Amino acid sequence: MFEKNYYCLVAGLREYALDSDTKGFDAREIIAEILEEVSSGDAEAVRLLYGYYDCENIIALRAGRSAYNPLGNIPAEELEQELASPKALPKAMAQVLKDYAATESEETEGVDLSLGFERALLTAYYEECARSKSRFVRQWAEFDRTLRNVTAAAVARSMDRRVDSVTVGKGDVVAQLQRSSAADFGLRGELTYVDAVLAAVNDEQNMIEKEHKIDLIRWEHAGELASSDYFNINAILSYLVKINIVARWSQLDPKRGRAMLDRIMAELDSKELIK
Template sequence: MFANEYYCLVAGLKEYSLDADTKGFDARTIVSEILEGVTAADAREVRLLYGYYDCENMAALRAGRSAHNPLGNLTREELEEELKAPKRLPEAVARVVRAYADPEGEDAEEVDTAQRFEKELFGAYYAACAKAGSHFLREWSAFDRNLRNVSAAVTARAAGRAVEEVVVGDGDVADQLQRSSAADFGLRGELPYIDAVIAAVNDEANLVEKEHKIDLVRWNEATELATFDYFDINAILSYLARINIVARWTQLDAARGREMFARLMAELDGKELIDKK
């Protein structure tokens, strides 16, 4: 199967700009325009990428918190309905929602409702991404889960908490994080970024700086995973993964957000290779 090539759409990504006089830019508008420009199948991949924020928002909603990340696919009101009777969520995620709504029901046989809701919810989300058609989304979600697990495990270890309480999903990395007593969890050879993440979590007292260092790891991975993708859905998802980081930093630190956006625009120059295809 050949990937769809979006020459005009990718070429137009550089037209988006960050307003220097405001705190941020409208990432949702960028997403909406991309969704209008790709096929239905590729649009599902884009929505799955943003499903992470739906899970984040559902966890907050179920816990009674007011926080709501606007990058999610669904509004707060739509998520309230999904928590009652999921219809628009990926099936793996919907199964978790149904299981916790009815611990005696059929879905609860496949979900460990003794675990925290968030842990099972995000585990299901990453499992859905592992089956995505886009190689970028599969590899990005695996990376993102590992990165978040490492950060959570280091924090839990420092606080004297059980690492297994915070690690999401399964697999070799998750198992190693829960079993190893080594400073690097025995993962230095498998995760090239682990030293940077451990150092950021352990050594950086400034929480904003810590998050910035971890997001730089995330940014570099998003770029690396689409190195040989120029005009397909993988290139677009890589761009969106970085747009999400920019969106976050325009809220946390406007100047740093503009700096990251400038970097993204510079990186897109290397994608303009239509004549070489």
């Protein structure tokens, strides 16, 4: 199957960033513009990428917290209804909500309730991504899950907590994190970024600095996954991952958010030169 190319859309990505500079950064507006331009199949991939933030928002709502990330697909005013009667979420994620809402007398449909709600919902999200038709979504989700697991395992170890209580999903890396006593969990030869993650967690007392270092790992990997893509949905998804990081840092540290936005524009300029 041939991938659809978006020559005009990709050419306009830099303009979205420039508009953000003059009008104020609005990631949700950029996402909406992109969703209007891409095919229905590619729009599905975009929405699935943002399903992670739906998970965050639903977890917060269920826990009684007021936090809401506007990057989620589901508007804040519709979250409570979605939690009670899921219709917008992908099937596996919706099933988690249904099973946790079920009374003890009702049967559940294969969701491991022993995981706890948060880990069960995130596991379902990553399973949905693994089945995506989008190569970028599949590879990005696997990387993102692994990065979060390594980070969570390192933090758990530093606090003398059980690693298996914080990891999401299954697989060789998860098994290694849970059983290894090595400083690098025995993953140095498998994950090129493991030392950088462990250094950020173990050596950095400043939480903002730690998060910044880990987000830089995300940034680099998003670029690597689309390094040979210029006009297709992979290039756009890679751009959106970086937009998400800019959105986060625009709130945490506006100066760093500005620097990251400049970096996006520089990277887009370099692709123009290659083209």
